[in-house]
Amino acid sequence: MKHLRETITKVPIVPPKTSREERKELLQESIDKYLGAIETQIGDLKKVGKNALVIGGIIVAVYAITELLLPEGKEDKQESEPLPIIEPEKEKEGDSMLWSAMKGAATTVLLAIAKEKLLELIDHLTTKDAEATS
CATH class of the missing domain: 1.20.58 (Methane Monooxygenase Hydroxylase; Chain G, domain 1)
Structure with missing residues (x-):
């Protein structure tokens, strides 16, 4: 060609x-x-x-x-019971809008702290591995 x-x-x-x-x-x-x-x-x-x-x-x-x-195999599939539908949890009647907002803020802060700690751990491990290989 x-x-x-x-x-x-x-x-x-x-x-x-x-x-x-x-x-x-x-x-x-x-x-x-x-x-x-x-x-x-x-x-x-x-x-x-x-x-x-x-x-x-x-x-x-x-x-x-x-x-x-x-x-x-189509007949076997039709005879099986349908899967149950799982409904999401509804807020309890006692939970107020203020309490829900506070829980959301606390969750956000805790996740941010956990993220920082994990990043520090990963950084520490990578520098430790780099020093060990040098």
């Missing part, structure tokens, strides 16, 4: 001052080269297309055979 591209790019440029017959011959040569390149590309595409059709046919045949030979 690479060789084919090299021959296509080496099409002679026809100078404008040559005779009409020489220009005609050079143009005909370039036409023949381009047609040859197009025909080889079409031939390659035909081979790829045939291979794709064969592979697709094999896949369809295997699927059809497995559908015919294997028992259907």
